[in-house]
Amino acid sequence: MKQNKNGVWTSWNENITYNYKSLYKVISEKELQEVVKKSDKIRVFGNKQSSADIASGAATLIDIRSYNKIISFNDSEKTITVQSGIILGDLLETIEEKGWCIPCLPDINTITIGGALATGTHGTSGHLLSEYMIKCKIVLAEGSIKEITETDELINAVRVSLGVLGVLSEVTFKCEPIYTLHIKEGPENDTEWLPKIKERLKKHAFLRILWLPHTDKGYVITGDKIDSNKEITEDLGSEFLKHRRKASKILYKYTHVFPWFTAIANKLLYRGFFSSTKEHKGSLYLATVTKSRGSTLELAEWTIGLDIFPTVFEELKTEINKWSNKSFIHIPMDIRFVYKDKSWLSYAYKQDTVTTGCVSRNAATADTYEAFKSIEKIFLKHGGKPHWAKRFVAKDIELSKVYDKWEDFKALRRELDPTNKFLNPYLTEIFNEKTSN
Structure with a gap:
């Protein structure tokens, strides 16, 4: 077991830093037990890619990698x-x-x-x-x-x-x-893709929509299971498409100073990177998972019931398209679909849900990115839930209203961790444990 003392922990995008007294790298379960047992306050981290302040902020840290x-x-x-x-x-x-x-x-x-x-x-x-x-x-x-x-x-x-x-x-x-997916991608007007969500969820094994704020367009990605030997005509588009992140970084560089320019940048990015169609096949992992995040960014994501999503979407779209507001949103907003489960702190507890991601390409200026605030306000109004690893400001009082098992989870947490060993300052506020030991 390796130990470093008295260092500084910095998140992936450098937005969060903490001093620590001890940092351990463990390789066995016995070592993991030993560090947890002897520590008063401890948190565990991996590749630090959370936008939420959950991975550090304790005297003792474990690098679990x-x-x-x-x-x-x-x-x-x-x-x-x-x-x-x-x-x-x-x-x-x-x-x-x-x-x-x-x-x-x-x-x-x-x-x-x-x-x-x-x-x-x-x-x-x-x-x-x-x-x-x-x-x-x-x-x-x-x-x-x-x-x-x-x-x-x-x-x-x-x-x-x-x-x-x-x-x-x-x-x-x-x-x-394992199975093979036939992936098709292409743009659609908001008036086309929005009413087709439930129909497409029944028809396709995979559905993802990259919504392009301020353009009235979405980029729809569907996947159907096919025989792995079936031949398709692959079309991955121009080599130019690989430069979307680089182009986004350039176009969004000063949007924290001039938020309105985001609407213009989005229209340019749509024409350059989202206006054509693509077609390919592969396993779910090969065909759909990003292998590298590239440049740093900051994320918020909110979930809402599948049935109410169209209403929330239209309200969100109306709000951000007002030129009087400052909530101009970088593209794309990632819309995905999660089926109901029974996990207490799941976004999909007892209901099918739609998740809507919001990205700021300027990680260093994310604290002044007004879109995060506007989205949170709208989704909370309709009973939405935040992604635990992404940006939000809601705390105990708001979360207790949207999670049916919130109080049960808090009681269990106190039972299993009566000294609050696993809480950092951020999580202490989330669970309203300020007066606890």
């Missing part, structure tokens, strides 16, 4: 057990070699499994990644190990826990046979 072994396979059950520090991309490449897949994948593959599960990371047209976890082991506050299976009621609390119930140690995923 060296705790990344594949423990075992069960070929007959199609399960894989891994240590929680494994990077998602490494896990997915391993199960694809076995001819397996996890049928709903996040947009980015560089996150650790533990962080992805704890924050409710998701893809589209399926469940949260955590719903494919059928067993796990967590290190409790006093250092003991608790094993939880899918038959335990507790798993519905642990699947999305923000790392405040304990530290995820080993995780078992249930996989499915």
Whole structure:
């Protein structure tokens, strides 16, 4: 076990920094238990790609990335057990070699499994990644190990826990046979794609919409399962399309000074990068997951019930298209779909949901990005829920109104962590534990 003392922890986009007294890199469950047991305040981090202030802010930190072994396979059950520090991309490449897949994948593959599960990371047209976890082991506050299976009621609390119930140690995923998707992409007017959502969810195995604010356009991506040997006419578009992030960075460079220029930049970016069609095929991982985030950015994301989404969308669109407002939004806004589950802090608790992502390409000026505030206000008004790993300012009083099991989760957290070992300042405010020990 390696230990560094008295250093500075800095987030991926350099927006969050904290001093720490001890930073450990563990490689075994025994080491993980030892560090947790002896620490008064502790947080665990991976690749630091959260926009929320959840990964650090404690005297003791664990860099979980060296705790990344594949423990075992069960070929007959199609399960894989891994240590929680494994990077998602490494896990997915391993199960694809076995001819397996996890049928709903996040947009980015560089996150650790533990962080992805704890924050409710998701893809589209399926469940949260955590719903494919059928067993796990967590290190409790006093250092003991608790094993939880899918038959335990507790798993519905642990699947999305923000790392405040304990530290995820080993995780078992249930996989499915791998399949090939035929992906088609292309622009549609808002009046076309919005009314077709439910129809397309029934028709296609994969649906994702990149909405382009201030353009009245969406970029629709559908995927249908096909025989892997079926030939299609691939069209990946011009080589120029690979430069979208670079062009965005240039066009948005001064939009924190002149927010209105965002509307002009979006129209240019639509014409350059979202006005043509594409077609290709591959596994879910190969065809849909981003392999590199590239430049830093800041994100907010809100979820809302599938049935009410059109109403919320129209209200959001009306608000941001007012030239009197400052909430001009960089493109694209990522619209995805998550099916209902029973996890207490899941965005999809007992209802099918739509998730709407909001990005600022200027990470350094994200604190003054008015769009984050406007989106939060509108979604909270309609009972929306924030993504745990992304930007929001709602705290206990607001969250208690949108999460049915909020108070139950808080009670369980206090039971498992009576000294608040796993809370940092940000999470202390989230759970309104300011007066606790």
